[in-house]
Amino acid sequence: MMVWEIVGLSILCVLVFPGFVFLSALSFFSEWFLRKIVARMQNRMGPSYVGPFGILQPLADFLKLYMVKEEKIQRYSAPLQAKLGLSIAVGALVASTLLLPLSIVRFAAPYDVIILAYLCAVWVTVGIIVAAMAYPNPLTIAGASRLVALAAVSEPSWVAAVLIPTTLATAYGAQPPYSILATSITSWRLWFSPASGIAMALGLWSILIATQAKTMLKPFDIPEAEQELIAGHVTEFSGRVLALYELVHDMEIAFGALLITYLFLGGPYPFGHLTAPGIVVLVVKFIGVLFVLSLVRACMGRLRIEQGIRAVMKYSLVPALVGLGIAIGVLLA
Amino acid sequence: MAVVELLNPGTLALVMSCASLGIAGIVLAMFVGGRKSRSGDEMYIGGESEQILKVPVPSSPALYWGIVKKAMGKVYHVLRDVVHSGRLNEWCGFMAGWFLTLLVLATIAIIAAVTAYAGW
Numbered sequence: 001m002m003v004w005e006i007v008g009l010s011i012l013c014v015l016v017f018p019g020f021v022f023l024s025a026l027s028f029f030s031e032w033f034l035r036k037i038v039a040r041m042q043n044r045m046g047p048s049y050v051g052p053f054g055i056l057q058p059l060a061d062f063l064k065l066y067m068v069k070e071e072k073i074q075r076y077s078a079p080l081q082a083k084l085g086l087s088i089a090v091g092a093l094v095a096s097t098l099l100l101p102l103s104i105v106r107f108a109a110p111y112d113v114i115i116l117a118y119l120c121a122v123w124v125t126v127g128i129i130v131a132a133m134a135y136p137n138p139l140t141i142a143g144a145s146r147l148v149a150l151a152a153v154s155e156p157s158w159v160a161a162v163l164i165p166t167t168l169a170t171a172y173g174a175q176p177p178y179s180i181l182a183t184s185i186t187s188w189r190l191w192f193s194p195a196s197g198i199a200m201a202l203g204l205w206s207i208l209i210a211t212q213a214k215t216m217l218k219p220f221d222i223p224e225a226e227q228e229l230i231a232g233h234v235t236e237f238s239g240r241v242l243a244l245y246e247l248v249h250d251m252e253i254a255f256g257a258l259l260i261t262y263l264f265l266g267g268p269y270p271f272g273h274l275t276a277p278g279i280v281v282l283v284v285k286f287i288g289v290l291f292v293l294s295l296v297r298a299c300m301g302r303l304r305i306e307q308g309i310r311a312v313m314k315y316s317l318v319p320a321l322v323g324l325g326i327a328i329g330v331l332l333a
Numbered sequence: 334m335a336v337v338e339l340l341n342p343g344t345l346a347l348v349m350s351c352a353s354l355g356i357a358g359i360v361l362a363m364f365v366g367g368r369k370s371r372s373g374d375e376m377y378i379g380g381e382s383e384q385i386l387k388v389p390v391p392s393s394p395a396l397y398w399g400i401v402k403k404a405m406g407k408v409y410h411v412l413r414d415v416v417h418s419g420r421l422n423e424w425c426g427f428m429a430g431w432f433l434t435l436l437v438l439a440t441i442a443i444i445a446a447v448t449a450y451a452g453w
Contacts, residue, residue: 006336014352020359070370074377083364084357091357095349106337109345119349137376138386176339230379240367244360274335 010098010105017104018097020090027250030257031058033287034217034294041298058250062243071239078134079241085130086244092123093251099180100262101273108181113166116180121155124252131245132233143232146305147216147223153312154213154220160320161210164203165263167327168196180263185273188266195330202323204264208289209316211256212296213308215249219300222308257289265289 013019032047032055039046047054071079096119098107109115125147132144166183168190174182190196213220224232231237237245261267265285268278303311340348375383391399415427 001336006338009336010338010348010352014356015359020356066364066367068368070368072370073374075374076376080365083361087357087360087364088353090360091353091355094356095353098349098352101335104335106335107340107345107348108337109340109342111342112345115342115346115349118346119353123353135376138378181337230377235377238370240364244364 006105013098013103013105014094018100018102019094023094023097023251023254024247026254026258027247028058028062029055030254030290031246031250032056033290034253034297037291037294038298041295062246065243065246066240069239069242071241072236074135074137074236076136077236082131082134082237082241083244085127085134086241086248087127088130089124089127089248090244090251092119092127093248093255096120096255097258100258101181101184101267102258102262106181108176108179110176111178112176112180113162113178113183117159117162120255121159124248125151125155128233128245128248131237131241135236137236139229139231139235140233143223143225143229143235146225147233149305150213150216150220150222150308150312153309153317154210157206157312157316157320158210158214160317160324161203161207162259162263164199164206164320164323164327165190167324167331168199171196171327171331171333184262184267187263188269191266193330195326199323199326199330200264202319202326204260206316206320206323207260207264208292208296209312210320211253211260212293213312213316215253215256215293217253217293217297219296219303219311220308221302222305225302253290253293257286257293260289261285 016022035057036046036054047057050056050060073079096116097103098105099112099116100106129144129147132140132147165187166178166180169179169183169186170177172186172189174186176182187200190200216223222232223229224234229235234242234245261282265288267273267285268275268282271278271281378385390396416424418424
């Protein structure tokens with residue numbers, strides 16, 4: 001294939017599939033699924049009117065914010081800074097999808113797990129904090145400070161959990177080493193050995209909690225803290241800024257669930273990538289991950305900030321470090 | 334048919350950064366502009382005025398109630414635990430204790446008044 005053809009395909013991947021358009025659609029679906037499932041668990045209807053089973057409600061909400069709702073300009077605010085921060089977060093999440101086997105042009109390099117951590121753990125969080133700080137307000141600052149405090153434990157936990165399958169895949173001879181693509185393709189094999197199976201189970205447990213905390217779903221909705229801080233770092237967002245923030249939030253959930261599906265659940269295994277049965281299995285696993293996130297969100301109340309930090313350290317960081325220790329042991333053995 | 338591009342880490346970091354920045358630029362261009370509100374440019378502090386942020390110390394009523402709540406907190410907890418414990422005999426005991434105290438005080442007061450009146 002010619003270089004210009006690969007460049008053209010790559011641009012198509014970034015813009016359409018599995019890039020911006022696809023990830024946006026997947027984000028809207030994830031939001032609908034979470035809202036609907038949580039509502040049914042709480043004996044409510046959830047989204048019902050827009051589209052079949054209300055599936056188009058998140059898109060309608062987004063379009064309303066984007067096209068109709070006014071953007072409130074606060075005296076001290078810098079809306080462009082907020083939009084820039086959130087745009088960088090969207091860009092980081094969209095670019096990360098190119099590392100997964102979902103992409104038509106699959107990018108891989110030795111140690112590309114560091115690039116994933118750089119994009120997802122650093123730029124997404126920094127983007128949201130930059131957006132929050134663009135609206136000076138005591139409630140916003142309180143929310144942003146809680147966000148930083150929570151990210152200080154949830155992001156290391158998430159990175160440690162992601163390192164478990166990549167280290168194990170390298171130990172099993174996947175090439176290139178520490179690559180997201182190679183790990184995604186071989187992750188199903190990692191469950192069949194006792195030592196690596198235990199490490200994978202610890203990693204899966206850890207990344208589910210870390211994703212819950214990263215995406216600020218209950219019981220970790222501490223930075224937003226409705227009623228307590230009005231809406232925390234989101235208090236002053238309105239119109240297009242709020243639409244963009246909601247998009248980033250949903251993209252984080254969708255990408256997080258997709259990453260867990262590939263790195264821990266074997267993606268489309270036992271079928272091949274980009275085959276019809278493989279896609280069905282992939283969708284079922286993806287929905288399974290979303291269901292677990294929804295279940296935790298529906299059945300737990302909000303923790304206080306110190307409780308949240310302690311919970312992430314105890315139930316996510318420690319298991320991730322233990323799992324990583326086992327994975328390093330397997331690598332060295 | 335998927336294409337696998339195996340790059341070196343530096344090149345991949347560059348490609349990912351460029352893709353990220355490209356999408357960020359497109360998204361920013363999509364979200365710049367839009368309808369702006371023309372009314373009110375104050376920050377939203379749960380309905381409070383911005384003036385509240387300029388006050389160096391709490392207002393007198395807020396300070397008074399703060400101290401009262403702080404000082405009387407323990408008393409309130411004792412009362413709540415004893416009187417509103419949900420057990421009838423505890424409530425009876427508490428009320429009987431108070432009535433007894435009042436009775437003793439009243440008796441002392443009457444004796445004192447009678448003594449003073451009689452000039453003893």
